Amino acid sequence: AHKCVYCDFASWATASSDPLMARYEAAIESQIQEAYALGLLEDCQSAYIGGGTPTLLGTGLARLVSCIRAKAPITEFSCEANPDSLTDEVLLTLKEAGATRISLGVQSFCDVELLWLGRIHSAKQAFDRVRAAASMGFDVSCDVMCALKGQTQKSWQQTLATFLELDVDHVSVYPLSIEEGTPLAKQTAHAKTPWNGSDVQAGRMEEAEKILKGAGYARYEVASYARNHKACRHNIGYWTARPYIGLGTGAASMLTREGYDKLCTIHTSLPKPPKDAFRARLKVCDTRQSIAAGKTLADTSFDVEFLDVREAAAEDLMLGARLTQGLSPSLVAYA
Numbered sequence: 001a002h003k004c005v006y007c008d009f010a011s012w013a014t015a016s017s018d019p020l021m022a023r024y025e026a027a028i029e030s031q032i033q034e035a036y037a038l039g040l041l042e043d044c045q046s047a048y049i050g051g052g053t054p055t056l057l058g059t060g061l062a063r064l065v066s067c068i069r070a071k072a073p074i075t076e077f078s079c080e081a082n083p084d085s086l087t088d089e090v091l092l093t094l095k096e097a098g099a100t101r102i103s104l105g106v107q108s109f110c111d112v113e114l115l116w117l118g119r120i121h122s123a124k125q126a127f128d129r130v131r132a133a134a135s136m137g138f139d140v141s142c143d144v145m146c147a148l149k150g151q152t153q154k155s156w157q158q159t160l161a162t163f164l165e166l167d168v169d170h171v172s173v174y175p176l177s178i179e180e181g182t183p184l185a186k187q188t189a190h191a192k193t194p195w196n197g198s199d200v201q202a203g204r205m206e207e208a209e210k211i212l213k214g215a216g217y218a219r220y221e222v223a224s225y226a227r228n229h230k231a232c233r234h235n236i237g238y239w240t241a242r243p244y245i246g247l248g249t250g251a252a253s254m255l256t257r258e259g260y261d262k263l264c265t266i267h268t269s270l271p272k273p274p275k276d277a278f279r280a281r282l283k284v285c286d287t288r289q290s291i292a293a294g295k296t297l298a299d300t301s302f303d304v305e306f307l308d309v310r311e312a313a314a315e316d317l318m319l320g321a322r323l324t325q326g327l328s329p330s331l332v333a334y335a
Contacts, residue, residue, distance in 0.1 A: 023292035025060040029067050031247045034297040036071040038262045040245050040255075044072035046234035048080070048103075055085040065097035076233045078103050078141070083121035083129040091136050101139040101232075104130060109162040110155045113148050130166050139230055141170035146204035147196045148176055156204055160211045169230035172223050173208045175201035222322045239323055241316045246284070249291055253282040266298040277306040
């Protein structure tokens with residue numbers, strides 16, 4: 001496995017053959033069972049297995065999909081993937097397990113740009129894997145990045161044109177963000193980065209909007225374009241205050257007061273919520289090693305933040321502003 005130079009996610013380069021991977025996957029399955037027993041999965045409409053690169057789990061990823069499928073009324077099930085590890089075998093096992101959507105980290109269809117980003121797939125490999133996923137009946141979403149070193153208007157237009165050729169129904173477009181602590185931040189610390197300037201970022205995003213809208217895509221969120229009613233329901237859930245639960249190292253959850261109280265029935269060391277608590281935000285603090293060693297949901301280490309009604313409304317206003325559908329007058333008034 002390999003970690004890209006710009007990535008600041010809670011992810012580590014781990015060999016797919018590392019026994020830690022299988023133990024980690026088994027521990028997450030057990031935590032899913034615990035969440036189900038507490039009634040925390042009853043209203044789950046969508047699921048997203050993200051990365052890192054979950055496709056490196058191989059058949060273990062399909063077991064996770066099957067486990068969640070058996071416990072929740074999922075209508076959209078997304079798995080994140082990278083072209084280099086999305087084999088036909090993985091696609092087949094995911095399809096059989098009940099995944100419906102593949103979110104593919106393409107990033108660019110220019111080999112020079114991919115090399116600079118530290119990606120280990122080629123443009124041809126990305127093209128082939130998008131085609132393969134679509135041919136097996138998956139909804140396919142592709143991530144693409146702009147404002148890269150060496151990226152020109154022509155290469156950007158060619159990348160966008162390739163998405164149109166592939167006929168995918170969902171594209172997420174992001175300017176490259178140089179995050180503190182990443183290898184890319186160290187590489188560029190004493191260098192000028194005009195290729196990543198705010199004007200360049202804005203220009204690339206405007207170019208993407210022009211090309212994608214012209215091809216029938218609707219921009220339903222700051223970075224997201226869809227057609228044929230294929231907007232990502234899972235992400236819309238984040239932006240419209242739908243409660244969610246996240247499992248695994250670094251995972252975040254947003255629970256209602258009722259959901260938090262359910263979790264407290266097995267996790268007795270969690271902080272007691274104040275009387276005016278309306279919502280709880282939790283983040284898993286455990287390492288991947290401690291989770292793989294058998295950490296249960298009942299003894300997971302969490303950072304916890306409570307929000308009252310007004311704080312929750314202000315957060316909902318901020319997140320809802322990402323969507324083109326606009327904000328309800330009642331939310332604006334309350335926040």
